[in-house]
Amino acid sequence: MNRLYMILLSAIALSCASPEKPITNPDDYSQYLNTSGENEKIKLAEEELTFWSDKFSESPNQYAYLSKMAAANNLLFDITGDIKYLNNARQNLQMAVDKTGESSAPLYRALAKTYITHHQFREANDCLIKADSLGEGHEATQKMLFDVKMELGEYDEAKRLLKSFQSEDDFHYLIRYSKWLDYQGNTEAAVAQLELAKAKAELMKNEGLRLWIYSNLGDFYGHIGKIEKSYEHYLKTLEIDPHYHYALKGIAWINFSHEKNTAEASRILAALEQAHPVPDYLLLRSEIADFNGDIEQKEDLEKTFIQLASNPAYGDMYNAYLVSLMETNPAKALELAHREVINRPTPQSYQLLASAYLLNDQKEKALNVAEKEVLEKTYEPKSLLAVAEIYAANGKTAKVAELKKELMNAAYELGPVVVRRVNQF
Numbered sequence: 001m002n003r004l005y006m007i008l009l010s011a012i013a014l015s016c017a018s019p020e021k022p023i024t025n026p027d028d029y030s031q032y033l034n035t036s037g038e039n040e041k042i043k044l045a046e047e048e049l050t051f052w053s054d055k056f057s058e059s060p061n062q063y064a065y066l067s068k069m070a071a072a073n074n075l076l077f078d079i080t081g082d083i084k085y086l087n088n089a090r091q092n093l094q095m096a097v098d099k100t101g102e103s104s105a106p107l108y109r110a111l112a113k114t115y116i117t118h119h120q121f122r123e124a125n126d127c128l129i130k131a132d133s134l135g136e137g138h139e140a141t142q143k144m145l146f147d148v149k150m151e152l153g154e155y156d157e158a159k160r161l162l163k164s165f166q167s168e169d170d171f172h173y174l175i176r177y178s179k180w181l182d183y184q185g186n187t188e189a190a191v192a193q194l195e196l197a198k199a200k201a202e203l204m205k206n207e208g209l210r211l212w213i214y215s216n217l218g219d220f221y222g223h224i225g226k227i228e229k230s231y232e233h234y235l236k237t238l239e240i241d242p243h244y245h246y247a248l249k250g251i252a253w254i255n256f257s258h259e260k261n262t263a264e265a266s267r268i269l270a271a272l273e274q275a276h277p278v279p280d281y282l283l284l285r286s287e288i289a290d291f292n293g294d295i296e297q298k299e300d301l302e303k304t305f306i307q308l309a310s311n312p313a314y315g316d317m318y319n320a321y322l323v324s325l326m327e328t329n330p331a332k333a334l335e336l337a338h339r340e341v342i343n344r345p346t347p348q349s350y351q352l353l354a355s356a357y358l359l360n361d362q363k364e365k366a367l368n369v370a371e372k373e374v375l376e377k378t379y380e381p382k383s384l385l386a387v388a389e390i391y392a393a394n395g396k397t398a399k400v401a402e403l404k405k406e407l408m409n410a411a412y413e414l415g416p417v418v419v420r421r422v423n424q425f
Helices: 004-016 026-033 034-056 063-080 084-101 105-115 121-134 137-152 155-164 171-183 187-204 208-221 227-238 246-260 262-275 282-289 295-309 319-324 328-342 349-357 365-374 381-393 397-408 416-423
Strands: none
Touching: 026 227, 026 246, 026 262, 026 295, 034 063, 063 084, 063 105, 084 416, 105 349, 121 137, 137 171, 137 319, 137 416, 155 171, 155 397, 171 187, 171 208, 187 208, 208 227, 227 246, 246 262, 262 282, 262 295, 282 295, 282 416, 295 319, 319 328, 319 349, 328 349, 349 365, 349 381, 365 381, 381 397, 397 416
C-alpha cells in the first residue's frame, strides 16, 4: 500500500478522534534529560581509549590495539557527537588495514561502517568489495553491501543482494526487507516486517537489536501518522538506554509537530544540546523559532548551523541540509547539490539538484530533473513538496493541487512550518 495513502488513512482516523490529553507526558521521559550518567560513560570510554593507545605506543606492531582504539573512538562519537572521534576511528582502522597487508575482511567491514556514518558511501562500497573478495564473513559483507547500494541508488543490485541472503528467520534480513519495501512506498508492509524483527530481537533479549528496532519503529509509526505508537517505541528505547539521543529528539518532534508544545520541545532540545552538541538540533530549534514568529532567532540559528555544518571535518554529512538553507547563495547550493548526486545518486539527492536549479532561476531544468529522477521514485513527503514547488514555478497548477492533497495528509512528518508552505500553494 502506498506510503502517502497510509498517512491519509491515519490522518482520517486521527481527525475523527478528539484526544482529551496530549500523547506525551514529561513524567515519562524527564529523568532521561539528566546528563550525569552520560558523563560517567564518557569518562569510561576515554579511559578505554587511553589504555589501548598506551598499549599501541608500547607495541606498534599489534594491529589489534588499533581496533580497540577505533571502538573507543566510535563510542565517544556516539556519546558526544564530536566528529573528531569518528575521524580518529577511521584513521585507526585504516592503519590497522595497512598493518595487516589488507588481508582482514572484518577490518574492512569496520572501516566501511565509519565511511557509512560519514556519508562516504563510495568509499564504503570499495571497502566492502575488498572484504567480499577476502571471503571471511561473506553474508555479513553482503548485508552491508545492500545498505550501501541503497544509498548509492543502485536498486537492482540491492535487490539481487537482498535475495542472496533471504531468510524470514533472520533479524538482519527482515530489517533490510523492510527498507526495500519502504523504498517501494509500501509502508504498511515495511512496518509489518519491522514488527517481525522486533519479536525476534525481544526473543533473543539482545539489547543492541532492541534499541535499533524500537527507535526505528518510533520513526516509522510517526511516518504513517500513528503518533501514540511512535511515542511508545521511543520510550521503550529510553528504558534500555536512558541516553539514547535519537529517541529524545523524536519525542521533541512529537511535542512540536503534533502537540504544538514548543516550550516542551525546546526544553528537550536544550538538554540534548548540552549532552550531545551536534548541528542537527539547531535546525529543529530554527523551525520552532519560525513557528513562534521569531524570525531573527530563526535566521541566527540557521547561520550558526551553516557555520558548524560547513566544518571540513564533517565532509559531506550535512550537504542535504545545507542545500535547503542556501537561498542567499544559489551558486553554492547548486555546487553542493551536484556533489550530493555524485556521492549519493538517489531520488532524494536528485530532488536537491532540482531544487537548486529552481533556486538558480533554471525552472525548466528543475522540472526536467524532478520528473525524470524524483517523481514515482520516492515517496518522501519533503521530496514531493520540492516537486510541488517546481510545478508551481512552471505554472502547472493542476499538478500542484494533486500533490497538495497528498502533502496535507503528511502534516505530522512535514511539521507545522512546512505545512504553512504547502497551504500557500
